Amino acid sequence: MADAYPELQEAVRQAAAQGRALAIRAGGSKDFYGGETRGERLDVNALRGIVAYEPRELVLTAKAATPLAEIEALLAEQGQMLAFEPPHYGAAATLGGTLACGFSGPRRAYAGAARDFVLGLSLIDGRGEHLHFGGRVMKNVAGYDVSRFAVGSLGVLGVFTEISLKVLPRPRHEITLQFEMDEARAIEALNRWARQPLPLSAGSFHEGLLAVRLSGAESALHAARAQLGGEVLEHGAEFWRRLKEHDTPFFAQAPLWRLALPGTTPPLDLPGRQWLEWGGGLRWVATDMSAAEIFAAAQARGGHATLFRGAGAQRFQALAPALLSLHRRLKAAFDPAGIFNRGRLYPDF
Amino acid sequence: MDAAPPDLSAVMAALAQVMPRANLLSDPEDTRPFEADGLTAYRRTPWLVALPESEEQVAAALRICHRLGVPVVPRGAGTGLAAGALPGEGAVLLVLSKLNRILGVDPLAGTARLEPGVRNLAISEAAAPYGLYYAPDPSSQIACSIGGNVAENSGGVHCLKYGLTTHNLLKLRLVTMEGEILDIGSLAPDSPGFDLLALITGSEGLLGVVTEITVELLPRPLRAQVVLAAFDDVEKAGAAVGDIIAAGIIPAGLEMMDAPAIQAAEAFVHAGYPLDAAAILLVEVDGTNEEVSEDILTVRRLLLQSGATEVHSAEDEETRRRFWAGRKNAFPAVGRLSPDYYCMDGTIPRAQLPHVLHRIGELSAHYGLRVANVFHAGDGNLHPLILYDANRPGELERAEAFGADILALCVAVGGAITGEHGVGVEKIKAMCVQYAPAALEKFHAVKAAFDPAGLLNPGKAVPELHRCAEWGAMHVHQGALPHPELPRF
Missing domain, CATH: 3.40.1020 (Biosynthetic Threonine Deaminase; domain 3)
Known part of the structure; x- marks a missing residue:
């Protein structure tokens, strides 16, 4: 596990200090999804590589911008797979982008969703702090389950850096x-x-x-x-x-x-x-x-x-007012200056 | 909010406006049964116990407590093992046990809608006529409630294949400390916005009070069969688990016990365990008839290849029940060996098991306290049971120090301080070992987003940063304790 990503953290700290919006991007295969993201591009392609893979433990850890195809090829060599069967929507698809979108494929209704297979997640928050949640074990109920909570948040809570997943054997x-x-x-x-x-x-x-x-x-x-x-x-x-x-x-x-x-x-x-x-x-x-x-x-x-x-201003179902204000408070807890992926999830985030 | 400490009779009077007076208890005679949860080493006579009967009463009570600045500790069946429901000083203990109705089972959708006080096992009983069941099965399932399961993200012996509570929930109704009712999740897959369902599950009653839960029900497998294997060496047993998983089999249950646990269980329930074994494995596979037949053959072959000294398949339901009875009664069985025992709940990467057990053995000698190990081998969740006698001065403290060392060891090998029991009060110091200060701060920020006044279950689950410094607890990172050259017991 990398302790720190000094350049990325510094870029985030400066943007926060200046109130500049950042649009997190790796492969760009999911650019079509969500609202238009305002701000300057924060290229995270350097976050690439498989950190650890233990087939006998059913656990894989990879940096966020590791191509999904690379991960799936490695798993296939050991007769294993990502059981949520994520769609790629392009060769450039990365693990981090897939989880930020919370995308699952055909096996979703029978094996579980993307978030179900997340064991741990590290992210850089809006203050530039590198935080680690969860871990590399199947069970961990210490602290709030931020790793699964962050799946599907479209990058508005922070920059994903590393993710640990539960993997499963491929069906015979x-x-x-x-x-x-x-x-x-x-x-x-x-x-x-x-x-x-x-x-x-x-x-x-x-x-x-x-x-x-x-x-x-x-x-x-x-x-x-x-x-x-x-x-x-x-x-x-x-x-x-x-x-x-x-x-x-x-x-x-x-x-x-x-x-x-x-x-x-x-x-x-x-x-x-x-x-x-x-x-x-x-x-x-x-x-x-x-x-x-x-x-x-x-x-x-x-x-x-x-x-x-397709084109349209409102892309996601509106939340009930009480839930929306809770979302705003949680967003502020992770990104107080509101710099990450403005407009991607909700227009006023 | 009032600055002065709230007055018991004033709080009582306010709450009596919204729920029957008979459901409010303050006489120590009446409140003492609620002084502890399943971890009885921690107890405090409640200041005031409130037993609401409906969601409206829960919301109204929370609104009142919020207005008066009175802390609230939610409690379910009280079977928790981390003192998460320990009553607070000057706090209302909000007991949800009267909200115990099964609101509906939808057999076609495979869902059950429940009030929080419904017992875990009662869900599967209600679903049984449709061939369905609720998968998470903590060993307290006869008594524990689904609301408590949500609060703790409870597990059981089938987690590797069927997941924890968080994997089997669809929808919650949550009342915030301010008395606002939120619908979290839905019957549809996924939800718009953040995954609040994940955040709330396992939040130990710090974010809100759950008043309704919709769970997913699974079809009961056609067949389940268990194999018992004995080993003369713990390391071989650990390797066998890896071999089974590497062969592409995900057992429904995969449990390991060490020699002290085997001997205790055998003496208690006569499960038929070999008394000379260093470790036994119970491997259960389930599925269709054909699949189970195929998998059992593979499992038997792998166990023998891994050096098992004996392998027995349960050929009938009675033998299966007997094999499992030893494991399911391991805690009370160990309890017979000693006046008290302290159950730990660390998780580790499975490959670390031999090292961790060896180190636990060394610690056992150092502290002069016996230990028996029961292990959810499939998912890496280790339950060392430390034997002690609370009546002997200093033994409880020694047991706690031993336990803290085990948890630090789990973190050092890449695991976690709790796999299914939660942090509560018990492991709050260990949280400083597992999480860096910045992550703990983030947990506090999450808490404040739900409960800005900090009135819900205060002092549990997430330590204050200055407390970590006072305790001298050190964050373990990357398997590296600070100053590894120092002896640490």
């Missing part, structure tokens, strides 16, 4: 089954199957086709397939890769909204096209509806909407 086998059915039945099936001891690891519904991925021992996959029926989808791995990376024409549409909803939410009667993931909990909606209508639709169903791609 995977198959993808495909079913033709309508959306209501697909949602019901995804929820019903998820409540049974089946080796599910991903689910997708789009235009009349339900696809589910099964992961585990070969014998278990055979048994599950016999129970579920359906057709085996050839090139299943490629199907999930393209879905994860938004490498299909559907995801090139803009504006593209991401609605996170309770998994049992019935089909959304909204104009435009949709793609469902995460056992029903995630609905991608390509629509020209107004932002206000989409945010209201998500809220009415107990969820929240994000303007994922």
Whole structure:
């Protein structure tokens, strides 16, 4: 663990003293995500490299700007993986950027979210202090869980420097089954199957086709397939890769909204096209509806909407007033001068 | 806020406006049962005990205490092991046990909505008719409450595969010290803004009082099978754990016990453990029928390759129950060996186990106190049980010094001072060892964002910086104690 990053810390201290905003950036693969970030660029690409990897401990520690691809290649050599299956959205994707966005992929609903796999995190706060939270062990309940709290904060709390993650063995086998059915039945099936001891690891519904991925021992996959029926989808791995990376024409549409909803939410009667993931909990909606209508639709169903791609001023669901003021106080606790990633998460941060 | 210390009868009268008078206790006869939690070495007769019956009463009580400047200590079932619910001087002890309803189980969504006083095991019992259960299973699960589990981010014996409390929560309702009610998290995946759910889970009642919890339920695995392996050497047992994980198997449970723990457990419950072993491992795999059959064969092969002297698979439910009974009763079993024991809760990178056990042995000789080790081997959570007799002058102090050395050792090898029990009052000095002053300051800033007046559970979990200096506790960093040349016991 590096004790200090003197140059970065000094850059932060000076910016704080002068009240200058900083836009934290490494690979830039997530530039499309969140609000427009004001301020001068703070290039963190120097924070690169795997610090420690102990396959037998299931723990990997890397500097924040280490390319995700490099980490995944190293894990694959040992038959392991990042179980939250993060999307890259470009070759330049880094671990820190992925966690700052809180992105998880198809395995999210079955294995857990990005934050679930974070064990420790070091960051430079708005005073230029280098702070370490959590650690490299599976269990640590000493102090507030700042490491997981910081996941998804879009860089507004500090500059991530090092991150420790829990990693998992890759499944021995995977198959993808495909079913033709309508959306209501697909949602019901995804929820019903998820409540049974089946080796599910991903689910997708789009235009009349339900696809589910099964992961585990070969014998278990055979048994599950016999129970579920359906057709085996050839090139299943490629199907999930393209879905994860938004490498299909559907995801090139803009504006593209991401609605996170309770998994049992019935089909959304909204104009435009949709793609469902995460056992029903995630609905991608390509629509020209107004932002206000989409945010209201998500809220009415107990969820929240994000303007994922496309132009628009408000990108994230508004917080209740009491929660927003708590966010402001927490932001000030980490970044009192308000210099990090202004505008990226909320316009007034 | 009043500057003068609040007057008991005035606080009582104010609280009686918002909850039944019978739910307010101040006579020591009535309040003494609440003087300690599960760590009874710390006790204080409460000043005033309040037992609200609803979220509205909790919020109203907090508003009153905030207005009067009265500190509040929240308490669940009182099974905590770090004195996190130790009553405060001139503080209201807010006992949540009357909020004990299961508000609903949604079998299709796989969720349960609960009041904080619901017992951990009662959740799985309510979910059982649907083939579902709540995964975190602290050993106190018969008695401990879900509200306390959230406050402590409780674990159990299945954490490596199924996670801690924080991995199994969806949504909370939190009442702040000012009496404001916040909805944290949702039934949808992730949440807009910061991950407050992560921040609040394990915050030991310092940030707010949780009045409602929605947890995720998992499908009960079709089959679970346990293998018992004996080793003549602790190091071999530790290596076997690494071999199993390196083979791509994540056991549902993976427990280790050393010789003193084995002997105590065997004498107590006759689990069938080999008495001549230096260590035993319990390896449980679960999943579909086919998966378990495959994995058990692999696990048996790996255990024998790693030098296990005996390997037994539990072929029936009765044997499985018996194998586990020894482990689950290890604490009371050790308790029979000695008038008192002090349970530690450090975590370490698993590879450090032989070194750590060796060092604990040396410390045991130095302090003249016996120790038995029970280890959640899968996730690196070590529970050394230090045996002492509180009636012998100085033994408690020796046990505490021994414990502090063990925690410093855990930090020095890259681990943590607590894996699942929390800091509370007990480990507050050790926090100075684990965290640098700047990180502790940040914790205080987080606390102030929720509770600017500092009235919720004050003096727990996060030490004041000047106290660290007074205690002479030293921050251990990168495995390096300051002045490593000095002998330290």
